[in-house]
Amino acid sequence: MTKNFEKINDSLIKRQKSEKNFKLFGLIGIICAISFLIIILTSIIIEGKKAFVSTYIKLDVFFDSKIIDPDNTKEDSVIKSANFNEIITKSILENFPEVTDRKEKIKLSTFISSSAEDELIKLIILDKALIDQKKELWLLASSTIDVIHKNPDMLNFPEDERLIDDKELKWFQWFLSEEKIKFSANKNFFSNADSTEPEQAGIWGAFVGSFLTLFVTLILSFPIAVAAGVFLEELAPKNKFTDFIEVNINNLAAVPSIIFGLLGLAIFLNVMHLPRSAPIVGGMVLALMTLPTIIIATRASLRAVPPSIREAAIGLGATKFQTVTHHVLPLSMPGISTGTIIGMSQALGESAPLLMIGMVAFIVDSPGSIFDSATVLPVQIYLWKSTAARGFVELTAAGVMVLLSFLVLMNAIAVYVRYKFEKKW
Amino acid sequence: MQKNKIEAKKVSVFYNDKKALNEITLSIPEKKVTSLIGPSGCGKSTFLRCINRMNDTIEGCSMTGRILIDNKDINEKSLDPVLLRARVGMVFQKPNPFPKSIFENVAYGPKIHGLTQSSDELNELVEESLKKAGLFSEIKDRIHEPGTSLSGGQQQRLCIARAISISPEIILMDEPCSALDPIATAKIEELIDELAHNFTIVIVTHSMQQAARVSKQTAFFHMGNLIEVGKTDSIFSNPSEKKTQDYITGKIG
Ligand SMILES: Nc1ncnc2c1ncn2[C@@H]1O[C@H](COP(=O)(O)OP(=O)(O)O)[C@@H](O)[C@H]1O
Ligand SMILES: [Mg+2]
Numbered sequence: 026m027t028k029n030f031e032k033i034n035d036s037l038i039k040r041q042k043s044e045k046n047f048k049l050f051g052l053i054g055i056i057c058a059i060s061f062l063i064i065i066l067t068s069i070i071i072e073g074k075k076a077f078v079s080t081y082i083k084l085d086v087f088f089d090s091k092i093i094d095p096d097n098t099k100e101d102s103v104i105k106s107a108n109f110n111e112i113i114t115k116s117i118l119e120n121f122p123e124v125t126d127r128k129e130k131i132k133l134s135t136f137i138s139s140s141a142e143d144e145l146i147k148l149i150i151l152d153k154a155l156i157d158q159k160k161e162l163w164l165l166a167s168s169t170i171d172v173i174h175k176n177p178d179m180l181n182f183p184e185d186e187r188l189i190d191d192k193e194l195k196w197f198q199w200f201l202s203e204e205k206i207k208f209s210a211n212k213n214f215f216s217n218a219d220s221t222e223p224e225q226a227g228i229w230g231a232f233v234g235s236f237l238t239l240f241v242t243l244i245l246s247f248p249i250a251v252a253a254g255v256f257l258e259e260l261a262p263k264n265k266f267t268d269f270i271e272v273n274i275n276n277l278a279a280v281p282s283i284i285f286g287l288l289g290l291a292i293f294l295n296v297m298h299l300p301r302s303a304p305i306v307g308g309m310v311l312a313l314m315t316l317p318t319i320i321i322a323t324r325a326s327l328r329a330v331p332p333s334i335r336e337a338a339i340g341l342g343a344t345k346f347q348t349v350t351h352h353v354l355p356l357s358m359p360g361i362s363t364g365t366i367i368g369m370s371q372a373l374g375e376s377a378p379l380l381m382i383g384m385v386a387f388i389v390d391s392p393g394s395i396f397d398s399a400t401v402l403p404v405q406i407y408l409w410k411s412t413a414a415r416g417f418v419e420l421t422a423a424g425v426m427v428l429l430s431f432l433v434l435m436n437a438i439a440v441y442v443r444y445k446f447e448k449k450w
Numbered sequence: 451m452q453k454n455k456i457e458a459k460k461v462s463v464f465y466n467d468k469k470a471l472n473e474i475t476l477s478i479p480e481k482k483v484t485s486l487i488g489p490s491g492c493g494k495s496t497f498l499r500c501i502n503r504m505n506d507t508i509e510g511c512s513m514t515g516r517i518l519i520d521n522k523d524i525n526e527k528s529l530d531p532v533l534l535r536a537r538v539g540m541v542f543q544k545p546n547p548f549p550k551s552i553f554e555n556v557a558y559g560p561k562i563h564g565l566t567q568s569s570d571e572l573n574e575l576v577e578e579s580l581k582k583a584g585l586f587s588e589i590k591d592r593i594h595e596p597g598t599s600l601s602g603g604q605q606q607r608l609c610i611a612r613a614i615s616i617s618p619e620i621i622l623m624d625e626p627c628s629a630l631d632p633i634a635t636a637k638i639e640e641l642i643d644e645l646a647h648n649f650t651i652v653i654v655t656h657s658m659q660q661a662a663r664v665s666k667q668t669a670f671f672h673m674g675n676l677i678e679v680g681k682t683d684s685i686f687s688n689p690s691e692k693k694t695q696d697y698i699t700g701k702i703g
Binding site (some may be wrong): 067263316331333334335336337338339340341342344351352356 | 558
């Protein structure tokens with residue numbers, strides 16, 4: 026007995042050592058993962074948070090009736106076609122009487138975003154009494170000024186590396202010293218779709234596009250996948266044919282998503298002639314991709330329901346179908362919904378198959394229905410990232426933040442559903 | 451003369467190619483308790499599950515021979531197993547209430563078979579079934595709480611209430627007390643005595659004392675064979691087969 030005790034004691038030291046090593050490796054792994062996550066997130070947030078504000082410039086705008094409405098018609102259509110660019114240019118130049126050169130005047134006028142004209146039109150249409158009045162207004166600056174304003178260290182760069190030349194710099198610094206330039210919330214980002222001008226581009230269009238696409242995906246894939254899962258797991262006879270189907274469903278889950286895009290292009294667009302770039306087609310393609318995920322989740326959760334529950338129902342004289350719909354399916358719903366939400370998150374982050382069906386188009390209007398042209402969040406990010414203009418850098422990072430928040434939200438819902446509806450038996 | 455409710459004639463059961471029961475011929479009297487005893491793996495549960503065709507749900511399980519209930523073959527093509535299971539209730543080894551309320555558990559059978567017309571009628575039937583299962587007085591204030599919140603013994607009585615809610619003629623019980631403590635077991639045994647007035651009961655048990663306490667007839671199984679069947683008293687006091695003798699004296703088990 027003492028001999029055994031010594032042996033066990035010796036081996037115990039060894040066993041404890043390997044356990045310690047294992048713990049250490051695990052800890053290192055987790056620390057690595059967390060630090061990568063932190064690095065990625067901080068770099069995205071540092072860059073992206075700049076996109077949530079934009080630069081505004083204060084001007085004394087004189088709504089000259091000679092330019093806006095020379096015949097005093099007070100008609101909206103006349104006001105809409107008036108040359109508001111001239112009004113803005115005049116208000117800027119007022120600050121710099123020394124500027125007389127035509128080229129320099131144009132340069133000054135581009136301090137203000139072209140969207141400011143629409144703002145002024147709206148203002149006048151709402152309140153026609155403003156005509157021939159002077160009003161102090163904060164107008165959206167152009168993207169170039171916005172970038173300089175957000176990255177003050179650029180001011181010290183040599184002229185050819187800066188986005189603005191020395192003259193423009195002087196004017197910019199004048200606005201700064203006069204406190205006629207400030208940051209304010211970027212309203213465009215959450216309300217506009219894409220634009221060629223960074224200061225006017227927004228994520229809303231892509232957000233709506235993603236939402237509509239996922240809606241189609243969910244409506245199509247959830248019922249089909251659950252029905253298929255229930256049929257395969259509970260009702261179909263186990264034979265070679267169903268084995269073959271099962272193997273193929275598992276294979277389907279591993280097919281690269283771009284293949285589904287090619288399939289969608291060939292069938293939905295070329296054969297069925299559905300609209301290009303539309304969420305309906307995007308949703309159908311992503312539904313194909315999501316089906317195997319949900320089918321597999323459904324089958325796994327059905328299998329996890331204890332056989333005693335089935336026996337209880339069958340023993341009472343419930344039919345197979347009643348057993349499944351009354352007991353087994355409700356009990357597996359937490360698992361099925363978790364699987365579905367995970368499938369949806371994958372679909373949300375997918376861009377490759379959507380490029381195939383033309384959801385990569387430049388679209389300036391938010392889609393109103395699933396048949397309108399649209400783009401989705403990851404594709405929008407891709408589009409912005411591949412645009413040269415400096416102002417899109419921050420938008421890209423902000424787009425990533427929106428996409429990630431959407432994903433985190435969906436995963437949080439998955440966790441909540443699992444926690445809330447899981448039943449003990 | 452005693453009437454036989456169930457007659458098994460040369461019943462053999464196979465799991466794929468493995469024979470689990472070998473030509474069992476056994477008569478089970480009406481409104482009496484019959485217990486099936488024998489060492490683990492001898493085929494007691496398999497035989498029990500033939501009587502309500504639960505084996506149909508097991509892939510690869512097949513049966514030969516005939517089982518008659520009221521002189522009608524239960525394996526006849528024209529007889530739907532759903533109908534059979536409405537006549538032959540079952541209580542399982544591990545209490546398996548649905549993860550629903552106590553009420554829903556008992557009301558489920560009547561609901562799927564459409565036994566009641568109104569909700570009042572259903573309430574009455576549920577209450578009556580719970581009373582018959584000796585559970586009503588204990589849980590009458592929490593009838594809408596989950597069935598899974600009850601103690602093990604209460605859960606098993608809930609399962610019995612669920613089984614009798616559709617008024618079967620026969621109740622099959624597969625080791626109903628094996629997961630219960632002695633006090634809960636005593637309550638179930640009392641209940642079985644009570645139920646025997648109205649139902650034909652077949653109970654599988656690994657406890658010989660239990661077989662002796664609750665049953666009129668006992669059948670001893672060994673390795674898929676029916677070794678001996680007879681009045682419970684005579685089986686235990688004066689077995690005619692050597693194997694039975696060995697089993698009840700604890701030499702095999
Ligand atoms: N589902 C099954 N599949 C294959 N073999 C089974 C199955 N159920 C039981 N058996 C086999 O049938 C024999 C009898 O089992 P069972 O009826 O459960 O015995 P008991 O209830 O008397 O302990 C055992 O040898 C067991 O291994
Ligand atoms: Mg058994």
